[in-house]
Amino acid sequence: MDLLFDSVRSAIGLLLAFDSELVDIVVVSLRVSFFSTLFGALAGVPLGFLIAYNQFRWKRMVITCLNTLLALPTVVIGLLVYSFISRRGVFGSLELLYTQKAIVIGQLILIIPVIISLTISAISRIDNRYRTSALTLGANNLQVAWVICREARFGIIAAIIAAFGRVIAEVGISMMLGGNAKGFTRTMTTAMALEYDKGEFVLAVALGIVLMAFAFAINIIFNLLQGRTNADTV
Amino acid sequence: MPTLFELSGLIKDYGVRRVLDINNLSLEKGGIYALRGANGAGKSTLLSLLAFLETPTGGKIIFNGQEVNYGTGSHLYQLRQKVVLVDQSPLMFSGSVYHNVEFGLRVRKIGRVERKQIVEKALEQVGMLGFIDHDASKLSGGETKRVALARGLAVAPDVLLLDEPAANVDLENQRILFEIINRINKEGSTSIIYSTHQFPVDEQPAHQILILDKGKLHFDRRCNIFTASVKVANGEKSVCRLAGCAIELELSNTVLASVKDTFYLFINPEKIELLNSTTAPPENSFGVEVLNLTRKEKRVEYTVHIGKELLISSTYRSYKENPVYLGQGVMIHLPEDAISVYPLKHGQEIN
Numbered sequence: 001m002d003l004l005f006d007s008v009r010s011a012i013g014l015l016l017a018f019d020s021e022l023v024d025i026v027v028v029s030l031r032v033s034f035f036s037t038l039f040g041a042l043a044g045v046p047l048g049f050l051i052a053y054n055q056f057r058w059k060r061m062v063i064t065c066l067n068t069l070l071a072l073p074t075v076v077i078g079l080l081v082y083s084f085i086s087r088r089g090v091f092g093s094l095e096l097l098y099t100q101k102a103i104v105i106g107q108l109i110l111i112i113p114v115i116i117s118l119t120i121s122a123i124s125r126i127d128n129r130y131r132t133s134a135l136t137l138g139a140n141n142l143q144v145a146w147v148i149c150r151e152a153r154f155g156i157i158a159a160i161i162a163a164f165g166r167v168i169a170e171v172g173i174s175m176m177l178g179g180n181a182k183g184f185t186r187t188m189t190t191a192m193a194l195e196y197d198k199g200e201f202v203l204a205v206a207l208g209i210v211l212m213a214f215a216f217a218i219n220i221i222f223n224l225l226q227g228r229t230n231a232d233t234v
Numbered sequence: 235m236p237t238l239f240e241l242s243g244l245i246k247d248y249g250v251r252r253v254l255d256i257n258n259l260s261l262e263k264g265g266i267y268a269l270r271g272a273n274g275a276g277k278s279t280l281l282s283l284l285a286f287l288e289t290p291t292g293g294k295i296i297f298n299g300q301e302v303n304y305g306t307g308s309h310l311y312q313l314r315q316k317v318v319l320v321d322q323s324p325l326m327f328s329g330s331v332y333h334n335v336e337f338g339l340r341v342r343k344i345g346r347v348e349r350k351q352i353v354e355k356a357l358e359q360v361g362m363l364g365f366i367d368h369d370a371s372k373l374s375g376g377e378t379k380r381v382a383l384a385r386g387l388a389v390a391p392d393v394l395l396l397d398e399p400a401a402n403v404d405l406e407n408q409r410i411l412f413e414i415i416n417r418i419n420k421e422g423s424t425s426i427i428y429s430t431h432q433f434p435v436d437e438q439p440a441h442q443i444l445i446l447d448k449g450k451l452h453f454d455r456r457c458n459i460f461t462a463s464v465k466v467a468n469g470e471k472s473v474c475r476l477a478g479c480a481i482e483l484e485l486s487n488t489v490l491a492s493v494k495d496t497f498y499l500f501i502n503p504e505k506i507e508l509l510n511s512t513t514a515p516p517e518n519s520f521g522v523e524v525l526n527l528t529r530k531e532k533r534v535e536y537t538v539h540i541g542k543e544l545l546i547s548s549t550y551r552s553y554k555e556n557p558v559y560l561g562q563g564v565m566i567h568l569p570e571d572a573i574s575v576y577p578l579k580h581g582q583e584i585n
Contacts (some may be wrong), residue, residue, distance in 0.1 A: 031492070062436045069259065128324045129323075129324070130322055130325055130327070131327060132282075132287050132319070132321065133321065133327070134337070134341075135287060135314060136285050136287060136314060136317070136318050136319045136386075137318065137337055137338035137341065137385065137386070137389060138311075138314055138338050138341050138342055138389060139341045140311055140341070141338075143341050147327060150327070150328060151327070151328060156323055
């Protein structure tokens with residue numbers, strides 16, 4: 001237990017001192033996760049809406065496939081993307097391997113099914129009368145879509161937050177496609193894995209604390225938003 | 235009056251179930267129509283079709299002289315600008331009452347200042363101006379219905395369709411709602427079609443009543459509805475007296491199971507039989523005189539007198555086979571399957 005307490009004490013010291021290495025790692029992590037989540041939301045929310053809103057022949061099969069992709073291991077995604085962007089890969093000439101862009105690409109494959117599935121779930125729960133009310137009041141298809149998304153906003157935000165949580169905490173993609181280059185592609189999780197390998201727990205624990213603090217803060221913000229809405233509607 | 239809607243051969247199926255089957259129906263501009271029928275009669279389906287929110291399985295709808303083309307989204311979008319349906323249990327969009335009422339104006343790209351004036355006027359019409367900044371989700375059932383009505387009125391539609399405006403609303407709010415409906419119709423040129431599962435009474439305005447039963451339109455006049463009471467109950471049958479009429483009907487107690495001593499009685503004009511004088515008349519047969527005779531498309535309608543006017547509707551073919559003339563005495567038979575009974579609420583007797 002002494003090891004843990006000593007590590008926590010030293011980690012707090014690092015955090016309070018705004019250690020430059022720690023700050024760099026946190027910034028890289030946040031930047032990569034932010035762009036992954038942003039692009040994932042831009043692609044996943046409209047796709048999720050379209051699947052939920054429209055009736056088509058293979059709808060159930062598509063949803064089943066998406067749900068299966070939720071369990072896709074990060075190392076599998078890492079391998080798949082690696083095969084495309086490595087020097088011998090189709091996109092090798094783009095020199096994406098071991099860059100933050102490569103991590104973003106891998107993380108997009110990881111979270112797009114998450115965002116689509118949770119958006120489908122959020123949109124499907126919205127009463128059809130919102131659609132008919134908007135239509136009968138003269139709304140066009142785009143305006144109807146906006147009304148439905150507005151009513152499903154908390155479910156959609158929850159989908160995006162879940163996706164952010166998934167990418168900020170994943171290690172396989174960042175390690176395989178980013179390469180854990182210090183100052184460039186070293187994220188909180190890859191740094192923690194490296195420090196663990198070295199037997200240095202202080203930075204790993206400090207990063208763990210930061211990671212948990214972010215997750216906690218995001219959830220608090222979301223709960224506050226939801227709580228305010230629930231209180232308004234009681 | 236010019237024709238607003240013309241429906242012909244209109245069919246709507248949900249899976250294998252046929253929920254609507256209307257041969258012909260014409261609705262005129264500027265009218266108030268009450269669409270009456272029991273739960274599941276097809277009222278909401280018909281209103282959804284008239285609001286261009288659903289596609290019929292068969293048949294056609296002509297609106298303002300133009301056949302509705304369901305294959306073109308932009309055509310339906312144009313039509314929906316003129317017709318508004320207020321749902322039976324309307325949902326308010328998240329936000330204030332103002333945000334809800336201005337929705338139809340925003341999508342029509344009406345400027346902010348004009349929007350505000352229209353919203354205030356619409357809310358004033360329904361007596362909800364004082365709630366303009368309230369959270370729409372906090373309104374009571376009656377208030378929600380009035381705001382939903384204002385939301386529809388704000389866009390000044392040619393046709394206002396109201397699905398069960400009186401349902402789940404207390405008597406006071408019902409009275410207010412029907413006053414509003416009457417006023418809107420009188421002040422503007424808005425045609426109003428509303429559905430109800432209750433019998434339209436005096437405070438419920440209606441130039442014409444359409445009765446739907448299991449998806450079929452039975453007749454389109456405020457007729458053949460009587461207040462009836464059980465005169466003698468014996469064994470399996472009871473003798474019932476129709477208020478203001480010279481006839482008494484013998485009905486089985488299974489038909490009367492859902493009502494008390496006094497009730498509404500509706501005689502379906504399409505099921506009234508004209509008997510050949512050579513046959514022995516069964517029970518519930520009466521000799522009457524034909525007062526009026528009208529041909530309507532493939533049907534012929536007779537009016538006879540039984541103390542009140544009774545409408546009979548038969549096919550043109552059967553009329554040709556057995557012609558009837560004005561002033562002629564005929565024998566009619568009212569079979570039990572032509573008769574429907576409904577509970578009577580206090581103070582709703584038809585005199």
